[in-house]
Amino acid sequence: MEKNPPDRTGPVHVPFGHIVANEKWRGSPLTQGMQGKIKVIFEAGLTPVDFYLSSRSCILYITEADLVAGNSYRKRLVVVRNSGNLKGIVVVEKTQMSEQYFPAMQKFTVLNLGMVLLPVASHMEASSLIVQLVQEQTKEPSKNPFLRKKPALISEPSLLRTVQQIPGIGKIKAPLLLQTFPSIQQLSNASIQELEPVVGQAVAQQIHAFFTQSR
Amino acid sequence: FSGAYGPSSRLSLAGTHAPSRLPQEGQRTCILVDSREIASGSEVISFLRATHGFQVEVCPLNGCDYIVSNRMVVERRSQSEMLNSIHKNKFIDQIQYLQSMFERICVIVEKDREKTGDTSRMLKRTKSYDNLLTSLVAAGIRILFSSCQEETADLLKELSLVEQRKNVGIRVPTVVTNTGYEALKFYLSIPNVSCVTALNLCHRFPSVKKMTNSSPQEISMYAQVTPQKAEEIYRYMHYVFDMQMLPNGPNQSREKSDA
Numbered sequence: 001m002e003k004n005p006p007d008r009t010g011p012v013h014v015p016f017g018h019i020v021a022n023e024k025w026r027g028s029p030l031t032q033g034m035q036g037k038i039k040v041i042f043e044a045g046l047t048p049v050d051f052y053l054s055s056r057s058c059i060l061y062i063t064e065a066d067l068v069a070g071n072s073y074r075k076r077l078v079v080v081r082n083s084g085n086l087k088g089i090v091v092v093e094k095t096q097m098s099e100q101y102f103p104a105m106q107k108f109t110v111l112n113l114g115m116v117l118l119p120v121a122s123h124m125e126a127s128s129l130i131v132q133l134v135q136e137q138t139k140e141p142s143k144n145p146f147l148r149k150k151p152a153l154i155s156e157p158s159l160l161r162t163v164q165q166i167p168g169i170g171k172i173k174a175p176l177l178l179q180t181f182p183s184i185q186q187l188s189n190a191s192i193q194e195l196e197p198v199v200g201q202a203v204a205q206q207i208h209a210f211f212t213q214s215r
Numbered sequence: 216f217s218g219a220y221g222p223s224s225r226l227s228l229a230g231t232h233a234p235s236r237l238p239q240e241g242q243r244t245c246i247l248v249d250s251r252e253i254a255s256g257s258e259v260i261s262f263l264r265a266t267h268g269f270q271v272e273v274c275p276l277n278g279c280d281y282i283v284s285n286r287m288v289v290e291r292r293s294q295s296e297m298l299n300s301i302h303k304n305k306f307i308d309q310i311q312y313l314q315s316m317f318e319r320i321c322v323i324v325e326k327d328r329e330k331t332g333d334t335s336r337m338l339k340r341t342k343s344y345d346n347l348l349t350s351l352v353a354a355g356i357r358i359l360f361s362s363c364q365e366e367t368a369d370l371l372k373e374l375s376l377v378e379q380r381k382n383v384g385i386r387v388p389t390v391v392t393n394t395g396y397e398a399l400k401f402y403l404s405i406p407n408v409s410c411v412t413a414l415n416l417c418h419r420f421p422s423v424k425k426m427t428n429s430s431p432q433e434i435s436m437y438a439q440v441t442p443q444k445a446e447e448i449y450r451y452m453h454y455v456f457d458m459q460m461l462p463n464g465p466n467q468s469r470e471k472s473d474a
Contacts, residue, residue: 089352094360103366110359111373116352119360121340129345136349145307146314146354155451156460158406165401178456185452188427210401211424213394 012043012052017138019130020052030061033127038134048076049088051130053137057087059130067098067105074108081113089133091126094119159184168206173199177207187211244269244375245385246283247411249276256280256291262368269372272389274410279313281371282411284378284385285439286318291367295327300343310356316409318441321357321374325367383439385411387418398423405451407444415439427452 014020023044025031031040046052051059060080066073080088090109094102102119109117120126141147162184163174180198181187188211195204248260250273263271276282281289290313296302313320327338351358359374361367378384391399395417402413419437420426426434435445 099362102360103362103369106359107373110357111377116358117360118348118352118358125340128340128342129348132342132345132349133352136346136353141353144350144353146310146350146356148311150311150315153406154460154462155406155454156456156458157462158404158451159454159456160461162401162404165397165404167397175458179458182456183453185427188424210394210397211427212422214421 012046012049012055014052014054015039015041017134019134020046022046022050025050029123030127030130033124034131037131048079049086053089053133056085057089057137059133060088060090061126062090062092062105064093064095064098067092067101073105077109077113077115081115087116089116089118091118091120091129093121093126095121163187166207166210168199168203173203244372244379245389246271246281246371246375247276247279247385247389248273249278249280250274251278252280252291256364256367258364259291259368259371262365263371266368266372274389276410278309279316279409282385282409283371283375284319284381284383285411285415286383286441287321287374287378288313288317288319288409289321289323289371289374291323291325293327294324295338297324297347298338298341298344300341303343303347306347310351315407316412318444319357321359322351323359323361323367323370325361326363328363385414387414389414391417402426405448407447412438412440412444 012020018039018041019034020041020043021031023042023046026042034040048060049058050061053059058080060076062073077088077090080086092098092102092105106117109115118129120129136144159178160174163169163177164171169177176198177187177195181190181194187207190207192201192204192208195207198204199207246263246269248263248271252260253273260271260273263269279288280291283289290309292306297306310320310322348358359370361370375384391414399413399417401423402408402416403410405413408416415438416426420429426437429437429449431442431445431449434440434448435442438445438448440448
């Protein structure tokens, strides 16, 4: 079976724990800062992408000069955004010089295109952030606190709390009601006659009214 | 619970029997703001109000800073808090709490206000900060950066307009009647149900009984939640209570746990 379909620009193969960088970054302080921490592979002809974190996720690097020069960077973002299954992360140099252009850039990138945007102040900051992005990709998803599945909670204490929100029901009557009508749905369908033996006439009417009255 | 949720005669829903209120064309965009934000983000609120045509409702949201649509919550954080690893675990807990209720989360990282005479103090970017950012990115949580409260207000406005365009804007009144208030408190006690979902349940179901007898599909449609969340609510309504499962015995159930 053929593994690699004939393609135009990608997918680019990125070995585990590596980053594939556009040839133009060879020898730059940006990639020098990464070396020693992750392996950088240079490849020509990657434009518009600057770095590939994996075959499906890439970095577009917008320099201070790009930002100050005008909106020409936008074309690059749109090309990546429209390319089916490639997820683009935009890293932008937000410096004293380019700061004023940042808000408009952020609106375009995050709110219009729905891409990720991360500002950096220098090449130094950029290289450690990119190293962090590579490390994030290589670690197991369960190590990410925001992807961790939380264990299901026991519903009983919540159910008691929910039943206590019904007018007339406090700590004592809530468990009594749930012992006779074991789910909220069953409790909501109970008639006044069925409720009376458990909570008395007045409260039975209150419960029934709570469930049935229109709001 | 008090404030905007409180009993009010301004808006009487009695007599509204239709299961869903039809969204009005051109209705004002609504943002719910947590009452705690009055202290820390008063300018954000003022700017939001000043923005023409915005309905800002300040109410107790139990730790959700801003709710901009039926599915999206916005957490506003100062940059110094994000940079300092001391606050990291608290931040993670907060985001996990929001994840239990909302489909979409956005974090706005706001630059700290510069104190006069304190210009020399430059905040250094930390590894812990980068680590937080990349974890958020990997989990699909949106991040926006703001330089001041005014800009935060502008970003909130843009976010809610985008959500509005996607047809998930908040379309129910935030005021409820006396009986509505009781129902609201009841809906809010359902685990992992946000304030905006509770409001939707309150306004779109003619009675609580109607809601408890609804199918997951109906809950999803009226409460404006994902099918998964609707299923979760449905299962809670049908969950069979077992006294033996109470952790502290029947008589020691906690009154109310505030998250």
